[in-house]
Amino acid sequence: MQNTIYQKLLSRRVIFSLIFLLLLAAPLFMSDFRLNLLGKFLAFAILAIGLDLLWGYTGVLSLGHGIFFGIGAYCMAMYLKLEATGGTLPDFMAWSGMSELPLIWLPFQYPIIAILLGILIPAVVALFIGYLTFRNRISGVYFTILSQALVLVVVTLFVGSQNLTGGTSGLTNFKTLFGFQVNSASTQTAFYLITVVVLGLVFFACRKLIKGRFGKILVGIRDGENRMRFLGYNPSAYKTFIYTLSGGIAGLAGMLFVLQVGIISPTMIGIIPSIEMVLWVALGGRGTLIGPIIGAVLVNAAKTGFSESYPDIWTYFLGLLFVLVVVFLPKGITGLFEKWSDRRKKQDVSSSVEVEKSYS
Amino acid sequence: MFGLNEIIITLFNGISLGSILLLIALGLAITFGLMNVINMAHGELIMVGAYITYVIQNLFVNYAPPEYFDLYFIISIPVALIVAAGIGMLLEVSLIRHLYKRPLDSLLATWGIGLILQQTARSIFGAPNVGVTSPSFLTGGLEVGTLFLPYSRLFILGLSIVCLFSIFYYFYRTASGRRIRAVMQNRQMAECLGVSTRKVDMLTFAIGSGFAGVAGCALTLLGAIGPTIGTSYIIDAFMVVVVGGVGALFGAVTGAFGIGILNTVFEYVTNATLGKVLIFVVIIAFLQWRPSGLVMSRSRSLD
């Protein structure tokens, strides 16, 4: 009898709700500085969920999520920049000799449009690339390589278009959003809370999506794409959809990131950040939704702790982490936890238990 | 619109870039094309080759009579080949061997190795780029009318062709190369015929890695070298293999020179930024027409 109560207490739903509540309550017991850091990590966690939907569930590895994240961030940053300059031309444009606002900046005067575009543009870019590659059954490592080339191209474009994007220094020096001072403690707390809520929404929406038959189809595509064709499915459509969705989620994460960090530049979205995102998912545990969140928070917390004081050691550590996770911990931290709880169950319950599905 | 000279120079630069890409892609064509391993540390093996050249140069400066200085480059090539091959072999035995059935995972793990190698180079040689003085026989260039073709670039072109033919000769004309092809085409069958697939895997990977070392050696002719020298070329080189089609030297050659020339032309006609975008668009468009690259291989298995 005690076992069942114990298990109920430990059931996923209860654990998730507790974590969520704890995150919501964090402003009560955390310093502004730490809260801001946590908010940044949680923005990364949102991206990681989308990335895992694509990699962990559908088997498509993208090394290019940095750019979707980046496009979202830039969309938000463009609005903030315009808001900060108060109708005049942003400084870097004036420096590159422009006299009026370029056409593509115009929509970003309006916050709602900027926010919508921050999700839509990355999603459309993903839709376009996904359609053109998956339609031709370019998959596996080929897609992965192309996705990395995409990063190179977009970053080159952002760096090269100094007059439109601020070049290597990116966009920064923001002042207000909807009239609120972006840097004030209360606004930052609000941004943090919004990030937590968005994380919760993304998490539960994705959970709903993969819990049902749809999730089984994704796993089917991951484990046997061609077999799925002979069951009457068109995997290309599913993969394109998930890629698009995950691109949009990354854009959303990018917007929340820029609000809390106050700067976005090409180095934050390039090849190395993009592949680090994959590490978050791998360490946390691909093919689960909670794993990517754990991974994103852990890796970034470690990075913040380490890399400022010992950047060299951090790079070694990061490299080693890639190797160790892949070789010894392919299912990540949640895999460890699952193994542990399976063992518990076997000891606790003598009768046959429903086999824990690896993707739930 | 463009003068004949400019066209020829652009073409030459394109061919030169193509030959560099080919040199890098040859190693990839072996590890990726034949073994289906995405070795993300390939760029760092190039870096190893480059730093070996730098070290040997310094040894010559410090310990050899100045009249023998040029020899350092001649010696560097085989040393770079052997050291890079050795690292590759070590990598295969310790890591990649366990990940053959998980190509995406081997990609991530080798990326990690690449990071470690890069940081090691940074710790030993420092983060700033270091210069390597080209040997005197490769400075200057060939003057044809008003055209100036640097010897260093001609040399790289020659080197890539020599490497291409030696790979071709090795794979198609020697017993050892035949064994490699046998294993890559039908592992079980080769095993049944008494080929040690473990040894062959190790050897193949070592050869692919060795060529990265040679490429690194060649890159020192073009400018200063740094810990990230490999990464700047590696993505383009992977594109060469994707476009060329897997497991075919002919595809790699066409892909390398195609991308090299188009890249230079695009950058000349537009600018460096737009050139990169255009080349990506062209590659995506090309893949609409030939999704599995120039050279297709059929397989009878389902997945």
Added chain:
Amino acid sequence: MSQAVLKLKKVIVDFSGFKAINQLDFTVQSKSVHFVIGPNGAGKTTLLDVVCGKTKATTGEIKLQEKKELSKLTEDQIVHQGISRKFQAPTIFHNLTVKDNLEIAMKQKKNLFSMIKAKWTNEQKKKVNDMLDLVGLKEEQDQLAGSLAHGQKQWMEIAMVLMQEPDIVLLDEPIAGMSKKERNKTGELITKIAKDHAVLIVEHDMDFVKEYADIVSVMHEGQLLYEGSMEEVQNDPTVREVYLGRKVEENVVN
């Protein structure tokens, strides 16, 4: 009274010069167990490939029910026309349970947006349960498919094929690697299936063919060599010469 459900006309499959199937005319009758036999390389598996869309015909027509042309459709479209295929090695989803495997195989709208909304209906639940009964995997329904025994995997895959409610079932060596008992069970299953489906089977095991075949087609070098009952096939001199000639002693006559 049976009728033709599938007709191939002058089909050629050319693998860069090698004609795996050469000018093949082939007909499958409804509600029949139709075996295809022939030596290795005769084009048997290619025949299944070309029908289900895995391989495209170089030239020729493949018509379902006298009207629908299949050779231009993609694999998933062909499935929705009513053709389902079981591959030689069990290709099932190891990380899904037996029930999940049947669930995603089940005939339903399989496009992206229908699937996002998909919910179990009572009718669907009944179909899956009936199928689990038919192939005898009721007890194992919540096990991961990867944990099944080899024979069970084969039956589960047959069940997945049937869940698609096809007109024509294609089976590639369904009894390979099975014990005597499992073979008999598979044979019974095939007989049951043929009550309302056409079943086209590639098989090497002559005893099995003899026991369950309505029609046997002998293929040789990409063409149809002979077609008839097993008895007729066995007595045909050309068949004996090219194919049964070397197998007749060991397999068929004893």
